[in-house]
Amino acid sequence: MSPHTFHTLPSLRHAVRGICRAHRLSSPNGARLVLSVSRLATAALDAGGSVRLEAVEHPAPGGRTLLAVTLHAARTPASPSPADLPLPGQATPDGTVAWHLPLGERRGADRAPALAPTASRATAPAPGGAREAAAAEAEIAALEGELGAALSRVDTLSTELHRLKDELAETNSGVLALYVQLEERDEQLRRAHGQILRELEDALRPPPITVHGMDLAVHYAPADPDAPTGGDFYDWLLLPDGTVHITVVDALGHGVRSTRSALNVTHAVRTLALEGHPLESIVARTHDILAPFDPELMATVLLARIDPETGALRLANGSHPPALVVRADGTTDYLELRGRGIGFPLPGSDTVREDTLHEGDLLMLYTDGLTESRRDPIEGEARLVKSAQAHAGRPVEEIPGAVAQDMHTVILHPDDTLALAVRRAKKPQRGHPLAGQP
Incomplete structure (x- = not known):
């Protein structure tokens, strides 16, 4: 279709709409084409000039048909860029702008060009x-x-x-x-x-043993309640000679490995104790037994032997915190004893400390998780003395848990905690209703 000349914007818009209807362009493409042609033509028409518009169909690859709409309009400083139009066009060197639009299916009557009547009105309004x-x-x-x-x-x-x-x-x-x-x-x-x-x-963990003249209780709490395995273990048993043997172990680390290490130590100590080995040699002999099988094992150990009849107390220590005694009169004493633990250089207890538990005396054995929760063992030992004194008169089964609760009001260094209490019971006085009963 040959170009048609237009002098007014309404006639140009009408002609573009006629093209859209005649060639069945989609509504979005048609609206964008009208707006784009109007914006390009406005500057030329406002300057007193005219514009030319033509529409030509041509085949495209794939059996499709494209409609090429070309606008000839003089460019002015106010003319927008073809790339910024609602329907971007392609500019040619001669100043024209062209749009190539895909066509839809049309009826035969729709093929008539729509510019001829409009052009006549445009050229001769x-x-x-x-x-x-x-x-x-x-x-x-x-x-x-x-x-x-x-x-x-x-x-x-x-x-x-x-x-x-x-x-x-x-x-x-x-x-x-x-x-x-x-x-x-x-x-x-x-x-x-x-x-x-x-x-x-x-x-x-063995339950408290029953020993005439002695009361025993224990409290254990893991550092992580959801992962309760740890290396704080204990063992107590009645030896053939009638004395009570107690072992407290703190294996280095956390988790299942430390649990296995602590169990190995308690089993080895129990075997040696039942075989009758001297108390002062058990820590070193335990090291000699276990080191070949577990070279990385490190554990502190505290061993106690108590005669229920006389109250005689003997202690051996391998790098473990000292035992605490709360006397029946309220006085306290840490039973210090030097030694080195299993896996340490020169393992073994330097000597055996002897003492006596009198009737009503309370013995506290524990691991460092009880006294080092605030990262200061000296301050922790001082607090332990006050807590043990405060709870010494309670039933023995309540004492370890009550002491642990006092010691853990503030926790800066969470660790597995073991607290074990042993109290020598008072004998009934003569004339007492229970005298003579076991």
């Missing part, structure tokens, strides 16, 4: 107010149609956007619910795992 009013009404109707198409498109996009937001919210809700469910399941597994480990450790 009819005089009279009626003609101008009709053109204005046609322009308004066309603009309303374009606006309706644009609003329809906006509504469609808004509906799609809301749908996508709803789907996204539903997906996020499902993901959050799944995350919460997984967190709850993970917490349940951690608790179940911790419970199993606690039951295993309880099975490995």
Whole structure:
């Protein structure tokens, strides 16, 4: 179709719309084409010039057909860039701008060109107010149609956007619910795992033995309640000669490995004690037995032998915190004793310390997790004395837990904690209703 010349913007817009209808362009492409042609032509028409418009169909690869719309308009400083138009165009060196649009299927009647009638009106506009009013009404109707198409498109996009937001919210809700469910399941597994480990450790820790004239109790708390395995262990047994043997072990580290190391130490000590080895040699002999099998083993050990009849107390120590005695009269004494633990250089107790537990005296054996929770062992030992004095009159089974609770009001260095209490019972006085009973 040959170019047609236009002197007014309404006639140009009308012609472009006619092209869109005749070639069945989509509403979005048609609206963008009208706006783009109008913006390019406005500057030339405002300057008193004219513009030329032509539309030509040509085949494209793939059996498609393209509509080439070309606008010939003089460029002015106010002319916009073709790349910035609502429908970007392709500029040519001679100043024209072209658009290449894909065509849809059309009926035969739609193939008639739409520029011929408009061109005649454009080149020879009819005089009279009626003609101008009709053109204005046609322009308004066309603009309303374009606006309706644009609003329809906006509504469609808004509906799609809301749908996508709803789907996204539903997906996020499902993901959050799944995350919460997984967190709850993970917490349940951690608790179940911790419970199993606690039951295993309880099975490995012997209950207090029954000894006439002595009361015994123990308290153990892991550094991490969800991972209760640790290296703080104890053992107590009644030897063939009637004395009570107590072992307290603190193996280096945490977890299952330290538990295994502590168990190996307590089993070795028990075997040596039952075989009748002297108390002063057991720490060193335990090292000699275990070192070949576990070269990395390091553990502190405190051994106690108590005669229930006489109260005679004998202690051997391998790098372990000292035992504390709270006398029946309220005085206290740390039973210091030098020695080196298993896995240390020159392991063994330097000597054996002897003392006596009188009736009503309380002996406290423990691991460093009790006194070093605030990272100051000296301050911890001072607090332990006050706590043991305060609770010495309570039933023995309550004392270790009560002392541990006092010592752990502030924890700066969490560690496994073991507290063991032994009290020599007072004998009934003569004439007492229970005298003579076992």
